[in-house]
Amino acid sequence: MREILYAGFGGQGVLTSGLVMSQVAVFKGQKATWMPSYGSAMRGGTANCTVKYGNDTIYNPGQEEPDLLLAMNGPSYQAFAGMVKLGGIIVINSDIISGELDVREDITLHRVACSTLANEIDQPRGANIIMAAAVIKLLNDFSLEDGIHGMNDMFEKKGKQKFEAGNTKSFECGYNAV
Amino acid sequence: MESINLKSERCKQCELCFAHCPSDAISFSNELNKAGFNFACVDEEKCIRCGICYTMCPDGVYAIAINPQAKGEQ
Amino acid sequence: MADMIKGNVAIAEAAVRAGVQFYAGYPITPSTEIMEYLSGRLPELGRSFVQAESEVSGINMVMGAAACGFRALTASSGPGISLKQEGISCISDEELACVVINVVRYGNGLGTLYSSQCDYFRETRGGGNGDYRCIVLTPESIQEAVDLMAPAFELAEKYRIVTVFMTEGALGQMMEPCVLPDFIEPERHSWALNGKYTYKKIGIFDRNSMTEAVALNEKHALIKENEQRWESGHVEDADYVFVAYGLPGRSVKGAVKELRKEGHKVGFIRPITTWPFPENGFKEVNQNVKGFITVEASATGQLVDDVALTAKRVFRERNVPAWSLCCVYGVPSLKFTKDGFARIMNNELKEAY
Amino acid sequence: MAKERKVPALIDNPMSFCAGCGHGIVIRLVAECIEELNQQDNIIFPIGVGCSSLLGGGMVADRLHCPHGRAASVATGMKRVTPDTTIITYQGDGDAYNIGISESLNAAYRNENITVITINNTNFGMTGGQMSWTSLPDQKTTTSPKGRDSGATGLPFRFPEMVAGQFDVAYAARGTVTSPKNVNKLKKYIKNGLEAQINGEGYSIIEVLSPCPTNWGLNPVKAMEQIEEQLIPYYPLGVFKNRKEKQDA
The missing domain is CATH 3.40.50.920 (Rossmann fold)
Structure with a gap:
């Protein structure tokens, strides 16, 4: 079973990044859960969600020990980097988290300048999709095609199919960025 | 002919009928009803069947019937 | 293949499918999405939704709808359910059937927004004044929650009792796939108020509490015997x-x-x-x-x-x-x-x- | 030519109100209107807590004893699921205006299609005559033994005028039971309120100034005089919001 923690400022789209991950897993017939921090945390401060997926029963949908942390801002990195599983992965938004970082030796750190990339491909709101794709690539459980199909299926069911081309472009960009 | 009928057992002797009767037809019995009140009585000769007692009674004591047979039976 | 769905939304849709005809309530985190969802969904189906001015009013509206024999629902969290206790006690006393959802949040008084199980005592002991109990259902997953919604009403109606559907903030807010139950069209209860005086029970005066207490104990004993899950x-x-x-x-x-x-x-x-x-x-x-x-x-x-x-x-x-x-x-x-x-x-x- | 006068079957039972209490007259008027509008098999009474509760014991109609003050909310739930049933709340001033002011105002605010009958006797009758929000300035009650001090406890308010002035309601009126003339006028108000509901015009309220001889310490006839002399000057009788069709006519 995989556990991923998506964290950032409210409004950065981390909850959607996590939802894309969970929906891709479900699309491929796996079990998945998505659990957010909620309430006052949704309006301003930090937002985070834990996604778990796999073929076995998910007993606890809550956070335990993430295999991967996506940190979209500095406070999220500071708060959660220590919780990542031994030998785990951390992906940071290097547009916001810059300079020297205190990184655990067992961790593989990936820097993705998601906002810069989003602007380069003319998808200014696509940073979170770029990150969702980067996470899917790094965990190596689903192919690029599975990821795109799962994501597009999700947005279509929400009635947001008009963004499909843009989302696909962002996803491909993120998948190739790591 | 109209008749005036009373359910005396319901009377609580509040005297609102008595106070508003235009023809002084109402008096109170010396006997007590089951609830312990000196219940209202109507002098049928004086009564003009105007229905004001019915209007002012909070306890449903009075009824005016347009029923000659019933009158005959009384 | 089922899709990811939020707990509160799945619960609300399951209630619609269980035949809920009336919802009244007041927003409170972390149960609010139930109300938000139903505010659009119920009128769409020609059913009723009222945003009540308070939790107190909301449960009393539910009492009115339940008295008329329809499936009625309200949802809230911790302190909101405290305010509803007067109504829940009265609904229990009148032996009406309804479902009250508590998406439990942590804390005393106003509490916090964290997910919790701190309302266990209140829900399992009745909660308000008096001698009554509510049937309390406690699902572990979104799937179990949606599967328990129709039984929640069936139990409430079978015993003419309040069913408290006690879930947790985390379950209301999380997402996971679930298969939603089929639509059912419940019949209006035969004992409902219908304007024709078929329901003979009366208020606090002219009642025999001794006889009623015996009957209530028998009912509780029957529920204990038959409905443990x-x-x-x-x-x-x-x-x-x-x-x-x-x-x-x-x-x-x-x-x-x-x-x-x-x-x-x-x-x-x-x-x-x-x-x-x-x-x-x-x-x-x-x-x-x-x-x-x-x-x-x-x-x-x-x-x-x-x-x-x-x-x-x-x-x-x-x-x-x-x-x-x-x-x-x-x-x-x-x-x-x-x-x-x-x-x-x-x-x-x-x-x- | 005399008219036939008969207590409607709906309430033709002994009621346990005190001697000279106005409730009995009001209930009879409501029942008469229900019969005249042919609603006797289509009616539910959400009943308040207080002396109004005693209606439950004698009435042969669907009724529900509501939590104290909440009748307007219970009525809302009933009306929303059975819009063709006539729903009448029957409450006292303590129930509707003190503990239930929120529910009462909000039902009016929504213009809920129900009829509210409030018996205003300027005190809490059932619990033994405590001060109500409608008690007059200087009125002696068991919780204002030296007379109501309005500076400390507020001034009595006029609910029908309030909702008529502020909210989009269908009908608001105040009547009383002090004389045959006033009783007949009150019946017209009640009938208008019920017709408004049956026609789907919205919220209607009829407040009734009613005597409480027991707690006022007066005999029933004197209690009626007290209404004429002291209550009516503060609580004027009349229609404060008339039905649209009546205004047009």
Whole structure:
């Protein structure tokens, strides 16, 4: 079973990044859960969600020990980097988290300048999709095609199919960025 | 002919009928009803069947019937 | 293939499919999405939704709709349910049927927004003034929650009682796939107020409380006998049996699986009804069991009281100790349960009873 | 020519109100209107807590004893699921205006299609005559033994005028039971309120100034005089919001 923690400022789209991950897993017939921090945390401060997926029963949908942390801002990195599983992965938004970082030796750190990339491909709101794709690539459980199909299926069911081309472009960009 | 009928057992002797009767037809019995009140009585000769007692009674004591047979039976 | 769906939204849609004709309530985190969803969905189906001016008013509107024989629902959280107790007590007294959802949040008074199980005592004891109980259903997953919605109403109507659908903030806010139940079209209750004076019960005067108390006790006894629901595993040979409901109950099943692999003879009982408490589940437990351990999201330990009382009834000849692992709020991790178990084995944690 | 006068079957039972209490007259008027509008098999009464509760004991109609003050909310739930049933709340001033002011105002605010009958006797009758929000300045009650001090406890308010002035309601009126003339006028108000509901015009309220001889310490006839002399000057009788069709006519 995989556990991923998506964290950032409210409004950065981390909850959607996590939802894309969970929906891709479900699309491929796996079990998945998505659990957010909620309430006052949704309006301003930090937002985070834990996604778990796999073929076995998910007993606890809550956070335990993430295999991967996506940190979209500095406070999220500071708060959660220590919780990542031994030998785990951390992906940071290097547009916001810059300079020297205190990184655990067992961790593989990936820097993705998601906002810069989003602007380069003319998808200014696509940073979170770029990150969702980067996470899917790094965990190596689903192919690029599975990821795109799962994501597009999700947005279509929400009635947001008009963004499909843009989302696909962002996803491909993120998948190739790591 | 109209008749005036009373359910005396319901009377609580509040005297609102008595106070508003235009023809002084109402008096109170010396006997007590089951609830312990000196219940209202109507002098049928004086009564003009105007229905004001019915209007002012909070306890449903009075009824005016347009029923000659019933009158005959009384 | 089912898609990811939010707990509160799935619960609300399940209520629609169970035939809910009327909803009234007041928004409060973390239950609000139920109300938001129904505000659009019910009118779309020609049913009624009222945003009430208060929690108090909301439950009384539910009382009115329930009295007229329709499936009526309200939802709230911690302090909101406190305000509804007057109405819940009156609905119970009038023997009307309705469902009240409590998406439990942590804390006393206004509390906080964290997920919790701290309302256990209130919900399982009736909650308001008087001598009544509510049937309390406690799902462990979104799937179980949607599957329990129609039974929640069926139980309420079968016994003319309030069913409290007690879930947790985390379950309301999380997402996972579920298969939604089919639509049902319930009939208006035969005992409903219909304007034609077919319902003869009257108010507090001219009533015989003695007779009614006897009838109420008989009803409660019948519910206890017939309606206990639980899930259990590995209890026949267990030295220690974990007891937990809701999301902690689900998490504990994972911890039991791992502890078993590590050679510990542990089992679990997961109450699905916390009232009536699943005493029958305890009768299946190994006669030589060494203890019960609750895992619960409250600071003080509440479920442990029912576990200890039930152990006393089932194991009459000896005192089986009961421990409580309290995680205050949230969902206890598998590690939390396993660490707690280790502390109990090392005599580092005193039993509650 | 005399008219036939008969207590409607709906309430033709002994009621346990005190001697000279106005409730009995109001209930009879409501029942007469229900019969005249042919609603006797289509009616539910959400009943308040207080002396109004005693209606439950004698009435032969669907009724529900509501939590104290909440009748307007219970009525809302009833009306929303059975819009063709006539729903009448029957409450006292303590129930509707003190503990239930929120529910009462909000039902009016929503223009809920129900009829509210409030018996205003300027005190809490059932519990023995405590001060109500409608008690007059200087009125002696068991919780204002030296007379109501309006500076400390507020001034009595006029609910029908309030909702008529502030909210989009269908009909608001105040009547009393002090004389045959006033009783007949009150019946017209009640009938208008019920017709408004039956026609789907919205919220209607009829407040009734009613005597409480027991707690006022007066005989029933004197209690009626007290209404004429002291209550009516503060609580004027009349229609404060008339039905649209009536205004057009």
